[in-house]
Amino acid sequence: MPPSRIIFLVCDGMADRTLKAKGNRTPLEAARTPNMDSLAADGVCGIMDPIGPGIRPGSDTAHLALLGYDPYKVYTGRGPFEAAGVGLELKSGDIAFRGNWATVDAKGRVTDRRAGRIKEGTEALAKELDGVVIDGITVILKTATEHRTVLVLRGKGISCQVTDTDPHKENLLAGCKALDNSAAAKKTCNVLNKFTELSKKVLKDHPVNQQRVKDGLPPANIVLARGAGMTPEMPPLAKVWGWDPIAIVGVALIRGICTLAGMEVPFVKGATGGVDTDMLAKAKAAVGALKKHDLVFMNIKAPDIGGHDGNFDLKMSSIERIDEAVGYIRANISSDVGLIITADHSTPVPVKNHSADPVPLLMYGEGVRTDDVKAFNEKAVAQGGLGRLKGKDIMPILQDWVDKAEKFGA
C-alpha cells in the first residue's frame, strides 16, 4: 500500500561543496547521520535543482517551487512573504516591504540602520504610524523581532517596481525611485517617501526616543523600507493538490510562504528558526500533526546559518541534530506515512551564500522503487534511482506516490 500521509522535511541550505581541508567531504558527508543513511538505504534517492541547473535559488523562490508554485509567476520580492510570516493578513495586490527601525541625523544621514538593535518600545512606536492613509493608500506597519518591521501599502494603483529607501549601509537616506514609467510606480514612490518623512516627524519626539536619547541609545527616528514585492494570488495548496496541509516552520520568511499557500502554521514551543531551535520539539509536532493532516511540511533553518557563517563544524552539528530528529520521526510513524527529505538550496561553507549546486533528495516509505544508495549525502545520492529532478517536480511526484495523481490520458 502506498502511503496516505507525508512528512516533507526541508533542511535549509544543507547541501554543500567538497572541502579539501575536510578530507574532500561536505558537511553532510562528514556528519554522523545514521538515521538518514538508513532511510537512504531503505528508500530512493536523487539530486534536485530547486529552480533549475545553474539557477541560484533564494529560500523563498525554492520553497515556492517545492510547494508547487511557479516562482517566476508569483515572486516579485521578499516583502509579502516576510509580512505574512509575522502574521499580517495580506490581500492580493498589497505592496509589502521589509522595514527597519533606524536612526537618521539632522542632515538626513542614516547613522544606524538598526537603531542600536532596538528591542523595547517598538510596539508603541508602530502604533503611531500604523493605519495612516496617504493619497488614498493605507499604510500598515507591524513590528517584528528587534529592529525589524514589515510595511504594507494597500490600495489601488500601486506597484512593487520601486527602489528601497534603506541605503543598506551608513549613508544618506535613499529616496524611493520608480523602476519603470508606470503611474503606479510613481504613486507608490510618492506615498512611501511621504510616509518616510512622516515617520521622522512622528518619531522625533516620541517618549520612547526621548528615553533612548537620555540613555545614550540611538533613537528609532525613521522607518526604512526594502524588498518591495506585490502580494501574489496564490491558490491554496489544499485546493490545488487536494492535501490537508500544515507547516512546522520557525523562520518568518518560510512561515509567510506557507501562510500565503493557505497552510496552517502553528507556533511550536522552542522552534526559533535559529541554530538553537528545538529540533526534537519540531519532530514531535510533525508526528503529532499527522493525526489531523495528511501533509506535514517542515523547514529546519539551522544548516543554512552554518553555511552563511562559513562554519563547517556548526553546519555539521546542525545536520547531526536534524538526524536525531529524523530518528524520532522514523521511530514514531506508521507504515502509511511517507517521508521526503531534501534541501531548498546549497549554502556552501566556502561560498557563504546560496549556490546553484543541486541538493540531495530522499524518499522513504511504502511504494518507492528502491535503489542501491546506502548513505544520505550529496555524492551518494547522485547515484540514486531518482536521477536529477527539479523542485517543481516534487509536488506531482508526491501526488503520484500517495495515489492522488490523475492519469493524463486513458
Next chain:
Amino acid sequence: MPPSRIIFLVCDGMADRTLKAKGNRTPLEAARTPNMDSLAADGVCGIMDPIGPGIRPGSDTAHLALLGYDPYKVYTGRGPFEAAGVGLELKSGDIAFRGNWATVDAKGRVTDRRAGRIKEGTEALAKELDGVVIDGITVILKTATEHRTVLVLRGKGISCQVTDTDPHKENLLAGCKALDNSAAAKKTCNVLNKFTELSKKVLKDHPVNQQRVKDGLPPANIVLARGAGMTPEMPPLAKVWGWDPIAIVGVALIRGICTLAGMEVPFVKGATGGVDTDMLAKAKAAVGALKKHDLVFMNIKAPDIGGHDGNFDLKMSSIERIDEAVGYIRANISSDVGLIITADHSTPVPVKNHSADPVPLLMYGEGVRTDDVKAFNEKAVAQGGLGRLKGKDIMPILQDWVDKAEKFGA
C-alpha cells in the same frame, strides 16, 4: 575559493557509440587519455544533451546553446555563421548563404559543384560580382577556402525562407524558390536568381576561366548558394553574462558563431580546423589568453572529422592528441582557473553523422562537488555527480561556479 577564470573546451563530435568490433568501446574509451582521466577523477562529471534528448544537434546550434543562446530563437540557417567566420561584418537582418564556385554546362546542368576544387583565382572572380546591387539589394560575395564562398544579401524586405540554388549533386541548376507566401521571400528569390544568371554572364569569359579551360580544368562559371539564414540579433556574451571572453577556434562556422557572440577570435598559427591542427599551439594560446580574459572558449574540430569519415582510429588518435593538449593546460594553469571539457554532439563512427547521443561533461577546479568517476569516457561519466544536463544549463552553471550568479529571491 571558487575559480575566477574558465577554460571551456569543446571537443567537436568527440562522443560516440559502443563498437563491438573495437571491444565494445567508444573511441574515447579506447583512446589513451591519462590527463582527462585524471581531471575526471579530481573533478565532477556528467552527461549532457546539447539541445535536448533525441535532438540531433548541428555544430552551430549546439555551440549557440553552449554559449547561452537559444538556438530556436537565433538560428535560421548556417549562412550567417559561415559568413561571420570568414570575416564578413554582418548586420542584423542580412540574409547569408554558403556558396560554391561551380561549373555549369550550356544546358544549365551543374557538372562540378566545386569547379574542380578550384584553389587559385577566386579572389579575382569574386571582385567581379562583389557589391552588385539588384532590385535595391546589395550582394556581398567573399571567397573562402578553395571552392567555398559566402554570399550575403543586404537591404530591406528580404527573407531566409528560400530554397538553395545548389542542386547538391550533379543535376540541373535549381532555381531559388520561396518557402512561404511572403513578399520578402519572393523578392529574395528574384534577387538570388538574377544574381545567379549574372554570375554566369560575368564569369563565362573571365581570364581565370579562359586559362582553366585551356588547362583542361572545369571553369568556375557560376556561384551556387545554399543554407540561407537571417543574421540574428545576438546580444554580446560579455554583456549577457558579464565575462571578458575570447575564442580559440579554427573552423570557420564556429569562428562565426563566436564572432557574432561578440567574442574576440584571434588566428592561432597552426590552428587549421582540420585533423592536422596544432593542438598544442591552441592550448598555449588558451593559457596565454587567460592573462587578459576570464573566459577562454576553445573548439577542437578533429574528432568530428574522424566520426564523419567513419574512421575509428583517426578519431581515437585525435582524442589522444587533445589529451596531450589538456595535459599542457592542466600543467600551466593556476588554482583560480576552472576547466570544463565537453563535446558539441556525438558523431558516431558507425553513423558517420551527428547523433543525439548525450555527450560527456567534466568540470575540474576549486569549488566543484567531486564524485567517484575515475575516467573520462561516455560510460564512466554517466555515473557522475552532475547527472544529465542540457547545453543551455552550462552558462548558468559557470556563472554559479565563479560566483557571478545572482540569487533569484532572498
